[in-house]
Amino acid sequence: xxxxxxxxxxxxxxxxxxxxxxxxxxxxxxxxxxxxxxxxxxxxxxxxxxxxxxxxxxxxxxxxxxxxxxxxxxxxxxxxxxxxxxxxxxxxxxxxxxxxxxxxxxxxxxxxxxxxxxxxxxxxxxxxxxxxxxxxxxxxxxxxxxxxxxxxxxxxxxxxxxxxxxxxxxxxxxxxxxxxxxxxxxxxxxxxxxxxxxxxxxxxxxxxxxxxxxxxxxxxxxxxxxxxxxxxxxxxxxxxxxxxxxxxxxxxxxxxxxxxxxxxxxxxxxxxxxxxxxxxxxxxxxxxxxxxxxxxxxxxxxxxxxxxxxxxxxxxxxxxxxxxxxxxxxxxxxxxx
Amino acid sequence: xxxxxxxxxxxxxxxxxxxxxxxxxxxxxxxxxxxxxxxxxxxxxxxxxxxxxxxxxxxxxxxxxxxxxxxxxxxxxxxxxxxxxxxxxxxxxxxxxxxxxxxxxxxxxxxxxxxxxxxxxxxxxxxxxxxxxxxxxxxxxxxxxxxxxxxxxxxxxxxxxxxxxxxxxxxxxxxxxxxxxxxxxxxxxxxxxxxxxxxxxxxxxxxxxxxxxxxxxxxxxxxxxxxxxxxxxxxxxxxxxxxxxxxxxxxxxxxxxxxxxxxxxxxxxxxxxxxxxxxxxxxxxxxxxxxxxxxxxxxxxxxxxxxxxxxxxxxxxxxxxxxxxxxxxxxxxxxxx
Numbered sequence: 001x002x003x004x005x006x007x008x009x010x011x012x013x014x015x016x017x018x019x020x021x022x023x024x025x026x027x028x029x030x031x032x033x034x035x036x037x038x039x040x041x042x043x044x045x046x047x048x049x050x051x052x053x054x055x056x057x058x059x060x061x062x063x064x065x066x067x068x069x070x071x072x073x074x075x076x077x078x079x080x081x082x083x084x085x086x087x088x089x090x091x092x093x094x095x096x097x098x099x100x101x102x103x104x105x106x107x108x109x110x111x112x113x114x115x116x117x118x119x120x121x122x123x124x125x126x127x128x129x130x131x132x133x134x135x136x137x138x139x140x141x142x143x144x145x146x147x148x149x150x151x152x153x154x155x156x157x158x159x160x161x162x163x164x165x166x167x168x169x170x171x172x173x174x175x176x177x178x179x180x181x182x183x184x185x186x187x188x189x190x191x192x193x194x195x196x197x198x199x200x201x202x203x204x205x206x207x208x209x210x211x212x213x214x215x216x217x218x219x220x221x222x223x224x225x226x227x228x229x230x231x232x233x234x235x236x237x238x239x240x241x242x243x244x245x246x247x248x249x250x251x252x253x254x255x256x257x258x259x260x261x262x263x264x265x266x267x268x269x270x271x272x273x274x275x276x277x278x279x280x281x282x283x284x285x286x287x288x289x290x291x292x293x294x295x296x297x298x299x300x301x302x303x304x305x306x307x308x309x310x311x312x313x314x315x316x317x318x319x320x321x322x323x324x325x326x327x328x329x330x331x332x333x334x335x336x337x
Numbered sequence: 338x339x340x341x342x343x344x345x346x347x348x349x350x351x352x353x354x355x356x357x358x359x360x361x362x363x364x365x366x367x368x369x370x371x372x373x374x375x376x377x378x379x380x381x382x383x384x385x386x387x388x389x390x391x392x393x394x395x396x397x398x399x400x401x402x403x404x405x406x407x408x409x410x411x412x413x414x415x416x417x418x419x420x421x422x423x424x425x426x427x428x429x430x431x432x433x434x435x436x437x438x439x440x441x442x443x444x445x446x447x448x449x450x451x452x453x454x455x456x457x458x459x460x461x462x463x464x465x466x467x468x469x470x471x472x473x474x475x476x477x478x479x480x481x482x483x484x485x486x487x488x489x490x491x492x493x494x495x496x497x498x499x500x501x502x503x504x505x506x507x508x509x510x511x512x513x514x515x516x517x518x519x520x521x522x523x524x525x526x527x528x529x530x531x532x533x534x535x536x537x538x539x540x541x542x543x544x545x546x547x548x549x550x551x552x553x554x555x556x557x558x559x560x561x562x563x564x565x566x567x568x569x570x571x572x573x574x575x576x577x578x579x580x581x582x583x584x585x586x587x588x589x590x591x592x593x594x595x596x597x598x599x600x601x602x603x604x605x606x607x608x609x610x611x612x613x614x615x616x617x618x619x620x621x622x623x624x625x626x627x628x629x630x631x632x633x634x635x636x637x638x639x640x641x642x643x644x645x646x647x648x649x650x651x652x653x654x655x656x657x658x659x660x661x662x663x664x665x666x667x668x669x670x671x672x673x674x
Contacts, residue, residue, distance in 0.1 A: 149639075153490030153582040155532045155571065169530075173510050193506075194621045195492045195573060195580045197633055197647045202612040206593065206635030215638060228639040232582040232647065234492065236532060236573050243532045245490040245569040256543065275539040284531045296534055298543030301552060302486075302565040310534045310569065 003031040004336055006328070007066045007090070009058055009081060010073035011035035012044060014162045015095055018321030019070055020048055022290075026325055028332070036062055063088040068331060070324055071095055086122030091335065093124050093327050095320055097209075100125040100217055107220050110326040111268040112139045117330050124327055127221060128213035129319030130154050130233065130242055135221050136292040136318070137311040138248065140266035141259055142222060145250040148305075149228040152214055155236045155243035156199060157283060159315050161186050169237055187235065196235040208233055241283035242319060243312045253304045256297055263294050268318070273297055281312035289314055290322045340368040341673055343665070344403045344427070346395055346418060347410035348372035349381060351499045352432055355658035356407055357385055359627075363662055365669070373399055400425040405668060407661055408432055423459030428672065430461050430664050432657055434546075437462040437554055444557050447663040448605040449476045454667050461664055464558060465550035466656030467491050467570065467579055472558050473629040473655070474648040475585065477603035478596055479559060482587040486565040489551055492573045492580040493536060494620060496652050498523050506574055524572065533572040545570055578620035579656060580649045590641045593634055600631050605655070610634055618649035626651055627659045 006023070010016045016037070023030060035046055039057030046053050056062065058077075063069060063085040071078045071094040078096035085092050099105040106116035107125045112135050117124055127135070134152055141147070158165035164186045172182040172192035182190045189196050200209035207215075214231040236243075264271045272281050273295035281293035292313040300306030313319055343360070347353045353374075360367060372383055376394035383390050393399065395414075400406060400422040408415045408431040415433035422429050436442040443453035444462045449472050454461055464472070471489055478484070495502035501523045509519040509529035519527045526533050537546035544552075551568040573580075601608045609618050610632035618630035629650040637643030650656055 151488055151584055153569070155492065155573065170514075174514055177507075177511055177514060188615045189619060190621055193575050194619055195575060195649075196619060197580070197582070197617050198612070198615065205638070206612065206633070207638075228637075230584060230637050230639075230643070230645060232490070232633070232645060234580070234582070234647075236492065237575075238530050238532060243534070243571070245534070245571070247488055247567060275535070275543065278525045278535065280534050282526060282531055282533060284527055296543070296569070300565075300567050301542070301544070302567075306567070308567060308569060310571075312532075 002336060004029055004068070004332065005032035005034065005066050006030040006068045006070065007034040007036055007063065008070045008072060009036045009077065010071065011046065011055060012037045012041045013072055014159060014316050015072040015320045018316045019072055019325060020046070022317070022322045022325040024049060026329065028325065028328060034066065060084055063090050066090040067336065068093065068328055070328065072321070082123055091120065091124065091331055092122060093126060093324050093331070095126040095324055097128065097213065099123050100127065101220065107217055108327050109135045109221055109323060110330055111136050112221055114330055117327065117334065124331070126320065126324045126327065127217045128210070129160060129315045130156060130210070130244065131214050131217045131221070132319050132323050133242055133292050133311060133313035134214065134244055134246060135218060136268045136313070137294045137309065138246065139222070140262045140269065141248065141254070144262055145252055145254050147227060147248050148251050149249040150218070151247040152229070152231045153245045154231070154233045155238070156233060157238040157240050157242055157315050158191060158235065159240045160199065166239055169239065191235060192237050194237065197232065199233045199235055238283045240287040240314050240316060241312050242315045243281070243283060243310065245310055247306060247308050249306045251305070254307055256299055256307065259297050259307055268292055269294055271295070281310060283312055286312040287314050288317065290318050292318060339673060341366055341405070341669065342369035342371065342403050343367040343405045343407065344371040344373055344400065345407045345409060346373045346414065347408065348383065348392060349374045349378045350409055351496060351653050352409040352657045355653045356409055356662060357383070359654070359659045359662040361386060363666065365662065365665060371403065397421055400427050403427040404673065405430065405665055407665065409658070419460055428457065428461065428668055429459060430463060430661050430668070432463040432661055434465065434550065436460050437464060438557065444554055445664050446472045446558055446660060447667055448473050450558055451667055454664065454671065461668070463657065463661045463664065464554045465547070466497060466652045467493060467547070467581065468551050468554045468558070469656050469660050470579055470629050470648060470650035471551065471581055471583060472555060473605045473650070474631045474646065475583065476559070477599045477606065478585065478591070481599055482589055482591050484564060484585050485588050486586040487555070488584040489566070489568045490582045491568070491570045492575070493570060494575040494577050494579055494652050495528060495572065496577045497536065503576055506576065528572060529574050531574065534569065536570045536572055575620045577624040577651050577653060578649050579652045580618070580620060580647065582647055584643060584645050586643045588642070591644055593636055593644065596634050596644055605629055606631055608632070618647060620649055623649040624651050625654065627655050629655060
């Protein structure tokens with residue numbers, strides 16, 4: 001294998017930090033690892049394995065010699081740098097939403113559509129966090145019985161807004177206990193002891209961008225334009241793990257036991273479905289982990305074509321960093337092995 | 338009007354306390370007000386208007402002379418005392434779930450089916466909190482366009498477990514900030530910074546009793562055995578107000594603007610639907626209030642027969658105490674005016 005140079009753009013953020021952890025945990029060979037971030041972050045030291053790395057300010061010429069660029073930055077940053085990195089010879093794995101719906105860009109969940117990476121023309125997109133978690137849970141059922149309609153209500157963690165989101169929840173809770181006013185900056189409203197049915201901006205049709213991602217990205221990942229997806233996204237005062245209540249309508253009858261069996265052996269899934277013993281997925285048990293936990297599988301009360309389930313997954317790990325590193329592993333196998 | 342004697346059984350709990358507030362706020366005439374509770378609570382003093390009342394331990398003979406008994410106690414307590422109170426001449430308004438599905442017992446949301454009180458034979462049941470909130474929001478649409486299917490995901494406050502639920506969340510948050518272990522007693526698991534998809538016990542069919550209440554009680558309140566209801570109930574770390582993501586399938590096309598108009602003028606509803614200005618219902622804005630707030634009304638992306646909406650309501654007030662006091666008002670008008 002050739003000496004591999006991997007770079008992370010946005011290496012100091014919540015997702016960038018988890019990308020470093022996942023590169024390490026998964027033993028990804030990276031003889032050269034470069035950490036890029038906003039110029040204000042340049043000079044910071046970060047320990048990776050036994051090496052101390054220095055963060056570089058990203059610029060137009062940062063990508064010479066980079067084989068794989070992981071982008072953990074906002075859309076505008078990705079739009080500015082990803083095409084340059086591709087020109088300079090890198091394969092870009094982009095966690096922003098800038099290119100996700102571009103027909104030339106594959107949108108990949110490695111447990112679902114790994115083969116799609118082969119269609120890339122420089123950029124491979126990492127899907128939205130809630131969408132990744134739903135896809136890992138739903139795909140094993142979908143492969144056996146086609147899904148016609150999917151209704152999702154999310155219970156999303158504050159980590160979706162990065163480190164500032166985590167800090168804001170903690171700060172508000174502390175202010176509450178001191179009897180002080182709860183100030184907010186990162187979220188539109190107070191998030192401590194609250195639920196905010198608003199993630200990302202609203203569109204003309206009354207849905208948020210976040211809700212439309214479940215629809216648009218879900219259909220793209222499954223290659224199914226006939227699939228109907230309705231989603232309500234809400235932020236809850238939880239640190240890291242997203243929860244989702246999912247209702248699936250299949251085109252044929254599906255048995256609960258069969259669904260459990262399909263999920264028990266599915267890649268990336270941990271079946272956690274023993275209500276008699278109070279066992280079901282919850283944010284506190286599923287944070288800081290790479291699997292999507294699925295439980296509460298039950299048949300609709302009237303329609304034998306429908307199942308309900310509940311799933312949880314760590315938003316920063318499987319919902320972002322780990323999925324990108326799994327794509328990195330596919331890219332290395334395919335192009336650098 | 339005759340001199341009215343009202344008694345509250347469970348007067349010292351979270352719901353009982355709010356019943357007292359609501360009796361006062363709504364200016365209900367109660368020349369004689371008796372506060373009943375477990376013997377251990379007997380002797381406590383509670384101020385009502387300008388009177389100091391003494392809590393009595395409830396016993397078999399507590400109900401002589403009582404015209405209306407409000408029950409804010411567990412099922413077994415209601416089952417023990419409600420029939421005795423009826424025998425002794427009282428009309429019982431019962432907040433427990435003991436009699437809700439009894440065909441001889443009307444189950445009433447005053448904004449939805451006030452006329453049902455006339456069918457009582459001593460007991461009138463107050464519905465489940467999440468069901469009341471959903472019914473107030475859905476009924477104005479249902480009256481114009483029949484609903485075939487209703488899918489609900491709840492985000493339920495800890496007040497559903499009474500004062501101990503409120504205290505447990507506060508205690509866990511304080512322990513978290515001190516870096517101590519989070520102990521739980523009232524809920525099955527840690528609730529601070531978590532979501533628990535489990536409210537009340539599980540049934541054979543994989544649903545919880547709480548989820549089946551939305552189905553069974555919803556159909557009874559609307560007098561519609563054809564209505565399909567699927568519900569996922571989850572507890573979130575919020576103090577008092579329940580939130581619900583509701584998807585409705587109608588038997589004909591329904592326009593979003595028409596739905597808004599129907600809700601704008603509906604009794605007990607406050608339309609709060611201006612996403613462009615970050616206006617939608619949230620627990621922090623809807624607690625300690627009697628209305629059900631409805632927003633995020635939008636059409637399904639594929640099916641013109643379907644609408645999605647989001648509603649919030651205070652679980653102790655409209656979800657329990659206030660609904661019971663509204664029933665009390667109907668009973669007074671009908672039988673004591």
